[in-house]
Every structure is written in C-alpha cells, then in structure tokens.
Amino acid sequence: xxxxxxxRPLLDKNxxxxxxxxxxxxxxxxxxxxxxxxxxxxxxxxxxxxxxxxDIGDPVLDRAIHRLRRRPMDPAEAITKxxxxxxxxxxxxxxxxxxxxxxxxxxxxxxxxxWPVTNNExxxxxxxxxxDVLFHYAPPRPAPPxxxxxxxxxxxxxxx
Numbered sequence: 001x002x003x004x005x006x007x008r009p010l011l012d013k014n015x016x017x018x019x020x021x022x023x024x025x026x027x028x029x030x031x032x033x034x035x036x037x038x039x040x041x042x043x044x045x046x047x048x049x050x051x052x053x054x055d056i057g058d059p060v061l062d063r064a065i066h067r068l069r070r071r072p073m074d075p076a077e078a079i080t081k082x083x084x085x086x087x088x089x090x091x092x093x094x095x096x097x098x099x100x101x102x103x104x105x106x107x108x109x110x111x112x113x114x115w116p117v118t119n120n121e122x123x124x125x126x127x128x129x130x131x132d133v134l135f136h137y138a139p140p141r142p143a144p145p146x147x148x149x150x151x152x153x154x155x156x157x158x159x160x
Contacts, residue, residue: 004123007103007116013087020090021083024064025075030140031056033065037072047072060089091115 001010001019009016025048028034034050037043050069055062064082073081094100099119106112117123132138 002100002115002117004117004120007100007114016087017083018079020086021064021079021081024060024082024086025078027061028064028068031061033061034068034078036075043072044074047074048078060086060093063089 001016002008003010011019025034032051033053033056034048037045037047037049039045041049043049048068049072050065055065067081068078091100091102094115095102097119099117099122100115101118103114103116104111105114129141133140
C-alpha cells in the first residue's frame with residue numbers, strides 16, 4: 001500500500017488500517033489460528049473464534065490474536081479491533097527487516113514522512129503469488145510460520 005516509486009501511502013489512513021487488519025485476520029485464518037463459528041457452537045454463527053495454540057512468534061500476528069481472544073466478534077469488528085495502531089507497527093517491522101526505510105522531510109510545523117522500498121523481493125513474491133492465484137488458478141499458499149506474508153506484502157505490493 002506504499003507507492004514503490006515515491007514511498008508514500010496510496011490510501012487514506014482509515015483504509016490502510018482496514019486493509020492491513022483484514023490481511024492480518026486472513027494470515028491468522030491461513031495459519032489456522034482463527035475460524036468462523038458454525039451453527040450449534042456456543043457463540044453466534046459467523047463470529048470469529050480464536051483456536052487454542054501457542055503464539056506464532058510474529059509480534060504483529062501475536063498482538064492480533066491477543067486482541068481477538070478476549071471474546072468472539074464478527075469479522076468487521078475484528079478488523080476494526082486489529083486495525084488500531086497496526087500501520088505504525090507494520091512500518092516499524094518492515095523497517096527492522098530492511099524492506100523499507102523512513103525519510104523525514106518538511107519542517108517542524110509541517111513534518112512529512114515517506115517510506116521508500118529498499119528490498120523488492122517480498123513484494124515481487126507477493127505479486128507473483130497473487131498473479132498465480134488469479135490468472136493461473138493456483139491454490140493460495142498459506143503463510144509460513146513466523147511470517148505475516150499477507151500483511152507485510154500488502155504494505156509494499158503495489159507498483160508505481
């Protein structure tokens with residue numbers, strides 16, 4: 001969701017948070033950590049249930065699991081809850097992994113930041129995976145352990 005050429009966000013803050021949170025919930029579902037409840041279970045059908053399992057070891061995903069574990073909630077509410085503060089957490093993580101770096105410009109009165117991509121490997125892998133699923137009918141690959149592929153890929157997968 002960052003423009004590779006400019007390093008600036010493509011969406012407004014609310015949409016970025018929702019997209020990142022949805023990608024995190026998708027990662028949790030692919031990792032079999034959450035699933036929707038069905039009829040006959042103690043919670044309302046369709047609400048997300050967190051399955052009992054040890055932490056994933058990924059700070060972004062583990063934080064999301066802890067937020068969702070408090071009580072079953074519908075997917076829209078889960079995305080809202082997971083989305084709080086997720087953008088800064090993802091930017092920090094991508095900076096630590098060397099995928100982006102922060103550039104500060106402007107003045108004290110009007111500070112600006114942008115995040116140029118420094119490593120395109122992850123973005124290229126995500127792009128290829130999406131292309132394979134959409135155009136070559138390949139099944140989606142689950143996220144590997146200790147990696148939030150959907151959410152980190154969504155941060156830098158848009159071409160300029």
